[in-house]
Amino acid sequence: EVQVVESGGGLVQPGGSLRLSCAASGFAFGRYEMRWVRQAPGKGPEWLSNINSGGSRRYYADSVKGRFTISRDNAKNTLYLQMNSLKPEDTAVYYCAASLSGMTYRGQVTLVTVSS
Numbered sequence: 882e883v884q885v886v887e888s889g890g891g892l893v894q895p896g897g898s899l900r901l902s903c904a905a906s907g908f909a910f911g912r913y914e915m916r917w918v919r920q921a922p923g924k925g926p927e928w929l930s931n932i933n934s935g936g937s938r939r940y941y942a943d944s945v946k947g948r949f950t951i952s953r954d955n956a957k958n959t960l961y962l963q964m965n966s967l968k969p970e971d972t973a974v975y976y977c978a979a980s981l982s983g984m985t986y987r988g989q990v991t992l993v994t995v996s997s
Contacts, residue, residue: 885988
């Protein structure tokens with residue numbers, strides 16, 4: 882059974898940090914390109930970052946470049962998103978997705994709220 886489970890969301894003050902995790906099972910995680918996406922209230926999905934299967938190539942949306950870092954541990958089948966210098970506009974539900982040859986798996990979401 883394929884499972885993709887995000888965790889690490891919560892309430893944080895502006896300027897704070899959070900690290901999201903995405904634990905995967907039931908598929909060959911190490912072969913899949915992974916990405917993080919978020920959706921703010923009343924808005925459509927926003928792609929944030931991609932990382933290739935080996936972790937050597939990473940791409941970021943301009944909105945998070947320099948503040949967020951994507952990484953993965955293929956030995957643990959886990960994807961991460963380190964989020965620093967958080968802003969109120971980062972408030973959204975976040976989720977990860979795995980893609981390979983047209984197949985995509987995505988998990989539930991984790992809520993991040995940035996507020997004082």
